[in-house]
Amino acid sequence: MRIRKPVVAGAFYPLSGEEIKQMWIEWGKANFDDERVPLDKYDRIHAIVSPHAGYMYSGEVASRVYSLLERASKPSHVLLLGPSHHVYLHDIAAPSVTHFETPLGQIALDEALIAKLAKRGDIIINDAPHLREHSLEVQLPLIQLALDSDIKLIPLVVGDVPPERVSTLLDSILEQHPDTLVIVSTDLSHFHSYGEANLIDQKTTRKIIALDTSVEPQEACGCRPLNGLLLWAREKHLDVDEVARCNSGDTAGTRDRVVGYGAYVVH
Numbered sequence: 001m002r003i004r005k006p007v008v009a010g011a012f013y014p015l016s017g018e019e020i021k022q023m024w025i026e027w028g029k030a031n032f033d034d035e036r037v038p039l040d041k042y043d044r045i046h047a048i049v050s051p052h053a054g055y056m057y058s059g060e061v062a063s064r065v066y067s068l069l070e071r072a073s074k075p076s077h078v079l080l081l082g083p084s085h086h087v088y089l090h091d092i093a094a095p096s097v098t099h100f101e102t103p104l105g106q107i108a109l110d111e112a113l114i115a116k117l118a119k120r121g122d123i124i125i126n127d128a129p130h131l132r133e134h135s136l137e138v139q140l141p142l143i144q145l146a147l148d149s150d151i152k153l154i155p156l157v158v159g160d161v162p163p164e165r166v167s168t169l170l171d172s173i174l175e176q177h178p179d180t181l182v183i184v185s186t187d188l189s190h191f192h193s194y195g196e197a198n199l200i201d202q203k204t205t206r207k208i209i210a211l212d213t214s215v216e217p218q219e220a221c222g223c224r225p226l227n228g229l230l231l232w233a234r235e236k237h238l239d240v241d242e243v244a245r246c247n248s249g250d251t252a253g254t255r256d257r258v259v260g261y262g263a264y265v266v267h
Contacts, residue, residue, distance in 0.1 A: 002097040008134045009103055012054040013141060017103040023055060024145045027063035042267050045072045046238055047182035047229055049208070050142070051261035052082065052135040052222075056252045058187070058261040062139075064244040065263035066146040075181035077110060078143055079154045079173055081166070081225035082135030082185035089159025092169065093126040094118065100153060102137075104144045110152040113176065122169050129157040135185040135222065143183070154180075158225040163213045166228020167235065184229050186222025188260030194249040201245060201260040208264055209240050233266050241265050 009015050014023070048065045051058035084093075094114045099106040117123045130136070136155050143151070154173065158166060174180050189200040204219040206212075211234040213227040220226055233240060245262040249255035 001099060003099045003101050003106065004095055004097040004130060005101050006103070006137060007132055008137055012134055012138050013059070015103055020103060020141050021145070023059060024063065027060050028067060030060060031064055031067050042068055042072050042265060045069060045181065045265055045267055047184065047233070047266035049184045049186060049226065049229070049262065049264040050139060051187050051263065052138045052185045053187055053248070053259060053261060055138070057248045057259070058251070060251070061244045061246055061261045061263050062142055065265055066142045068243070068265055069146040069181070073179070074148050075151060075179045077152045077154060077173070077177045077180040078147070079156070079170070079180050079182045080136050080139055080143075080185065081156050081158050081183065081229070082133065082139075083222040083224060084129045084133065084157045084159055085135060085221070086132045087129040089129050089157060090161070091126075091159050092123045092161060092165070093129045093157045093159070094123050095127050095130040095155065096125050097127070100140055100155060102140045102144060104141050105149070107140060107144065107151070107153045110154055113173070114154060117169070117172065120172070122172055123156060129159070130155070133157055139183055139185050158228070161224055163227040163231040166225055167232040170228070170232045182229060182266070184222060184225045186220045186226050188220050188262050189218065190221065190259050191257045194247065194255035194258050197247050197249075197258045197260050201247065201262060205242055205245060205262060208262075209242060211240060229266065238266050241267065
């Protein structure tokens with residue numbers, strides 16, 4: 001067993017599994033009280049888009065879209081896609097480990113499927129982009145809380161690749177496991193004033209809902225996997241709804257330099 005240990009626990013989210021569970025309960029109460037959250041609307045969720053900042057900043061926004069998964073049909077696999085913040089990557093990279101670990105326990109990877117994708121050239125095996133990457137890690141406790149514990153994970157860091165590459169990869173995986181849930185991890189705009197960030201994020205949200213694959217890095221740090229998901233959704237004649245959106249000025253930061261957070265569901 002080869003385990004990728006958590007590297008941002010205690011920074012982006014609590015070290016204690018019990019503290020994470022308590023945050024989830026509190027977020028759930030807020031979601032239940034908010035009539036804008038359509039908790040019973042979606043029976044079949046194909047994908048979600050979720051932010052990846054510290055939970056004190058973006059956790060409640062993320063919880064709103066993860067809460068939908070509790071009421072939808074459960075997947076057997078989760079394809080988790082996020083950007084590379086620390087290593088330049090001109091490919092799509094899977095790690096060589098067998099499990100990812102969080103304070104809530106371990107999640108097993110689908111080693112056979114990952115090996116098959118690598119052999120076909122759809123992805124590469126490269127641990128370097130995964131070693132310090134938080135965009136995938138912060139999603140893991142939420143996956144564990146919202147879904148059954150026996151799901152198989154396919155965690156991929158997506159580098160500078162075109163949307164077609166990501167869309168083709170989704171087709172390859174979903175042909176084998178049609179009930180796979182796709183999760184794209186991305187924040188929205190970075191380090192603008194509160195008002196300017198709201199305008200940028202509104203524009204980006206309109207692109208996402210319109211399945212417009214021209215989202216740029218300054219609009220969403222995870223634009224590469226996001227644009228690939230949007231292309232795939234457009235080809236499958238799916239729809240995207242916005243579930244929640246805010247920025248760090250609304251949660252735990254000042255309003256002079258904010259980061260935007262949005263949660264979306266593909267159905």
